[in-house]
Amino acid sequence: MTEGSNEQQERERVLLSLEELADSLQSTALPSFLDPLLSTDLTVRQLKVLTVLVTAEDGATGRGLSESFGVSMASMSGLIDRLVAQGVAVRSEDPLDARVRRVKATPLGRTVVRRLVAGRPELNVEILSRLSIDDLHALEQGMRAVHAEIGRGADAKK
Structure with a gap:
């Protein structure tokens, strides 16, 4: 061999x-x-929309969201109203077109999605603090490598 x-x-x-x-x-x-x-008090559909808002740097429009999710504009508008009422999303004027309203996740909305979708309980500081320094260094190196590879993959999709 x-x-x-x-x-x-x-x-x-x-x-x-x-x-x-x-x-x-x-x-x-x-x-x-x-x-x-x-x-959480969010419905599955609300969580899906909020997740899209969190990942969209400039937010989204109600029309764009309704098309993406295959629902009527009235249904999406009601869903957005409920997200705004819960403080996880906010409507604002589009900086390029005052006729357009953009919907963005609030800091609370980002926190909610992070806790629900991106949470990694195995990386909790309580657990990590019990690891040896050698294990922490190895984990840090591995996570940096994975992070870099994810970044390269995201750049390749652009």
Whole structure:
């Protein structure tokens, strides 16, 4: 066997191990994921719209959201009204066209989505503080590498 073949086998072994570990972590952390979801007053559709707003740097228009979600403008307007009433979204005038109203996530809305969608209970400071400094350095290096790769993937899609 060649050195490249051994490296490829080791890569496949580590990737399989990481996949199994990720599955185990997700199962173990599931109760921590469910708590914020079960305590929210948002409907699934409201959460979907709020998630789009959080990921849209300039917000979105009601018309654009209604088209994206395949619902009437009246339905989307009511949904946006409820998001605004809960303080997770805000309507504002479009800076380029005063006739257009943009909808953006508020800081509270961003926090809600982060807790519900992007939360990583296994990266909680209580858990991390119990790791050795060597493990923390290794985790930091791995997370930086993953973050960089995600950034490269996002740049490639632009």
